[in-house]
Amino acid sequence: MMTKTEIPVFDTSNDYHEAIGFPHRSHIPNFDVYSIERLEPSARRCMPPYRQGFYHIGLLSYVGESKLNINTDWLALGEYTLWFVVPGQVFSWVRDEKMAGYNIMFKKEFLMHVVPNLVEDFPFLKMSESKVLLPTEEEHSSLLFDAQRMNSVFDNPHPYQEKMLEGMLVSFLYFCKAVHERYKSTENHLTRAQMITQQFEILVDKMYVDTKNVSDYAEELNITPNYLTTTVKKLTGKSAKDVIQERLLVESKSLLKFSGLDIAEIAYRLNFQEPTHFTRFFKKLSGTTPNKFRQAE
Numbered sequence: 359m360m361t362k363t364e365i366p367v368f369d370t371s372n373d374y375h376e377a378i379g380f381p382h383r384s385h386i387p388n389f390d391v392y393s394i395e396r397l398e399p400s401a402r403r404c405m406p407p408y409r410q411g412f413y414h415i416g417l418l419s420y421v422g423e424s425k426l427n428i429n430t431d432w433l434a435l436g437e438y439t440l441w442f443v444v445p446g447q448v449f450s451w452v453r454d455e456k457m458a459g460y461n462i463m464f465k466k467e468f469l470m471h472v473v474p475n476l477v478e479d480f481p482f483l484k485m486s487e488s489k490v491l492l493p494t495e496e497e498h499s500s501l502l503f504d505a506q507r508m509n510s511v512f513d514n515p516h517p518y519q520e521k522m523l524e525g526m527l528v529s530f531l532y533f534c535k536a537v538h539e540r541y542k543s544t545e546n547h548l549t550r551a552q553m554i555t556q557q558f559e560i561l562v563d564k565m566y567v568d569t570k571n572v573s574d575y576a577e578e579l580n581i582t583p584n585y586l587t588t589t590v591k592k593l594t595g596k597s598a599k600d601v602i603q604e605r606l607l608v609e610s611k612s613l614l615k616f617s618g619l620d621i622a623e624i625a626y627r628l629n630f631q632e633p634t635h636f637t638r639f640f641k642k643l644s645g646t647t648p649n650k651f652r653q654a655e
Contacts, residue, residue, distance in 0.1 A: 369411040371463040388468035414443040422454030438498035460505035482538040
């Protein structure tokens, strides 16, 4: 794992693409767009933490086993996902080879003449805001259509290419703003059970290594363990313990697949007292041992 002082900073999308081994380069200053499918087969599929000097919007139409991490938080990805990385955030990711959708990258300078106060007009680009939105199927179709049009204009030289892209990007951002506003108003009308389940899932992402006890999560939420389990089960069909163990299994598989750590190191990193406890846990949930899983990959 890199230390904070080693986290690289990619000032432009071209610097970033060079680092991930993707031969694509933007010919337009401060702007880039391309389909994510083009990352195969040359670009790397796993990227350790870095920062960037540009805004990055990802519109996903296929997620698969992909995982995104911003400022140490794993993002909850849905069937249709819209995510944002802003300058200064620490970003890392694992990309499924079949991941599909569009990457749109730009610096605020690209829109300086039309949107002088980018974050005021588009608050979802603030550091503190939601980093991921889950658009409806209809919203996703509209965004995808706009991204395809932007990509088409980008790929075909035109005397007014930059001006056209400027307008299209602003239009895209306003659509994102509408999705964000709907998302915020939905957040405000969640039932108590939905709020508890959502808060529990956020806590699991933060605490699953430190504690596997349902009672610790219940204490954080100021409710009883029994009420937590009943509420989560009613909404997700899984017990609170299942949710914690599934998160642990996802991380176990990721470390086995992408890290060079041996089984004992992974066990201790995930806070198992003995490697044998980790092996027993892994086999119970996945049906195979950590060694066999690693060899199969």
